[in-house]
Amino acid sequence: MWSYEKKLQYPAKVGKANVKMAKYLITQYGGPDGELAASLRYLNQRYTMPTPQAKGILTDIGTEEMAHLEIIATLVYKLMDRASVEELKQVDLGGHYADHGKALFYVNGNGVPWTATYIQAKGDPVADLHEDMAAEEKARATYEWLINLSDDPDLNDTLRFLREREVVHFQRFGETLQIVQEYLDSKKCY
Amino acid sequence: MDRDQLCMLQELMAVEFTALEFHLYLDTHPTDQKALMEYNSVVQKLKVLKQQYQERYGPITYEQPSSYPWQWINEPWPWEICYE
Numbered sequence: 001m002w003s004y005e006k007k008l009q010y011p012a013k014v015g016k017a018n019v020k021m022a023k024y025l026i027t028q029y030g031g032p033d034g035e036l037a038a039s040l041r042y043l044n045q046r047y048t049m050p051t052p053q054a055k056g057i058l059t060d061i062g063t064e065e066m067a068h069l070e071i072i073a074t075l076v077y078k079l080m081d082r083a084s085v086e087e088l089k090q091v092d093l094g095g096h097y098a099d100h101g102k103a104l105f106y107v108n109g110n111g112v113p114w115t116a117t118y119i120q121a122k123g124d125p126v127a128d129l130h131e132d133m134a135a136e137e138k139a140r141a142t143y144e145w146l147i148n149l150s151d152d153p154d155l156n157d158t159l160r161f162l163r164e165r166e167v168v169h170f171q172r173f174g175e176t177l178q179i180v181q182e183y184l185d186s187k188k189c190y
Numbered sequence: 191m192d193r194d195q196l197c198m199l200q201e202l203m204a205v206e207f208t209a210l211e212f213h214l215y216l217d218t219h220p221t222d223q224k225a226l227m228e229y230n231s232v233v234q235k236l237k238v239l240k241q242q243y244q245e246r247y248g249p250i251t252y253e254q255p256s257s258y259p260w261q262w263i264n265e266p267w268p269w270e271i272c273y274e
Contacts, residue, residue, distance in 0.1 A: 006250040006262075007203060009210075011273035056217040064210065074269040154274060168214065175218035 002063070009067035010161045012074035013154035020091045022079035023109060024149050028072045028162075030106030030114040033138040035072055039065035041119040041135065045128045051183050054125060057176050058132075061169050068162055073104055075158060126184070129177040133170055140166035191271055195247055200273075202243050205236045 028034045042062035049055045080102055088097045095111055106114035122128050143163035147156050191199070212229035219225060244254045248261040256262060 003252050006268060007199060008268045008271075009207060010203065011200065012269070013273050015274075053218050053220065057214065060210075060214055060217060064214075070268065077269050168211070172214050172218055179218065 014078040015152040015154040027109040031108035032118045035069040037118045136170035
């Protein structure tokens with residue numbers, strides 16, 4: 001089960017409202033390399049992992065991604081808060097406004113809704129852990145592109161924290177892959 | 191949210207993050223005794239701090255009693271706090 005704690009993992013800081021940045025940032029909410037995809041991917045893959053370390057790391061990182069999803073939601077909410085309809089139209093968020101008002105939705109930077117085809121569960125732990133490592137690198141690159149797009153030092157502080165987490169997760173998945181490969185090798189009889 | 195509360199909340203967030211970082215590390219290094227000791231010490235500190243925070247400012251977990259009326263719904267929610 002899960003239990004909510006009424007706090008964020010890291011302060012979600014925004015210097016000033018900026019609808020353009022909100023439009024870009026939403027991809028880490030519902031885009032291909034976003035936090036929703038990450039969380040659902042890991043929490044779903046853990047059932048077919050062969051070692052306790054792998055079950056543990058997928059559970060813990062999958063849970064941490066939920067906390068990141070909440071940070072992204074907070075940033076988007078703050079960037080959009082108090083925006084006028086005119087401002088939304090100016091950055092091409094009129095379509096979003098028509099469908100969702102100022103609510104968040106699981107879409108990428110171009111408004112395309114989240115799809116389960118962003119993720120996979122192969123039932124093969126080596127294949128799945130390789131996917132997870134690639135996912136972390138893609139998420140890290142996305143945060144770097146977002147930092148390039150942003151000139152807000154407060155926002156960038158939060159984005160840098162999230163980028164760092166992807167680096168740590170990549171490291172932990174790499175260690176897990178090695179443990180799993182050693183386990184699979186030890187089971188082989190020649 | 192006043193300055194004192196925000197300060198204590200941010201300290202709590204930082205300590206909880208430290209515990210999480212050890213948690214992930216220990217998943218793939220379960221026999222690292224030094225890390226395990228540090229994790230146990232951070233978790234102890236976190237427990238005390240979270241208890242103090244909740245006694246002062248109300249529940250942020252499901253394991254905290256509430257005074258009347260039901261405090262859980264008190265604002266601000268995490269996305270409404272100004273962290274700057």
